[in-house]
Amino acid sequence: MGADEVLEALYPLLLRHDSPEYIRSDNGPEFAAEAMQGWLRRVGIKPIRIYPGSPWENGYNERFNGTLRREVLNAEWFTTTKQAQIVINHWLRQYNHTRPHQALNMRPPVPETILEKPLISGPDTGG
The missing domain is CATH 3.40.50 (Rossmann fold)
Structure with missing residues (x-):
């Protein structure tokens, strides 16, 4: 990209x-x-x-990218871009709506987002 x-x-x-x-x-x-x-x-x-070689300056994104890579990209073999989009969107829905997050007292982030911040993307795009 x-x-x-x-x-x-x-x-x-x-x-x-x-x-x-x-x-x-x-x-x-x-x-x-x-x-x-x-x-x-x-x-x-x-x-x-961010300063080159300083991933801690963008810690939230680096953590998310590492989790996505570990749990999806390294675990699946995609034959098409469409297949990758479907699997990643499914994982994003689970990550945002179901999966407990330690930093949120084991709650998923979407309820926090709905209460505190405007929604960025809808469930059809994995938000």
């Missing part, structure tokens, strides 16, 4: 949910690309990139 695909995915979310003040990302080429960085600045979002 390159910067153009990230922007294609990001743009409808910003239209639907308003723009955040900041977006923090790692230093992957899709986020470091001038097209991405320039677009964020033009729409009034301050891009923040």
Whole structure:
């Protein structure tokens, strides 16, 4: 996925949910690309990139990415992109709606999200 695909995915979310003040990302080429960085600045979002080699600066995302990799990506063999999307969306629903999270006193995050923050994505997309 390159910067153009990230922007294609990001743009409808910003239209639907308003723009955040900041977006923090790692230093992957899709986020470091001038097209991405320039677009964020033009729409009034301050891009923040973590220091190279410092995954603890983005701990929540790094933890999530590791869990996704361990529980899904390393455990399954996908023959098509569509198959991967279906399996990942199923896992996301379970992760957000059913699975207990230690940091939330063994409750799933969706009830916390519903009570404290606006919903980012619907159940049909794994949110």
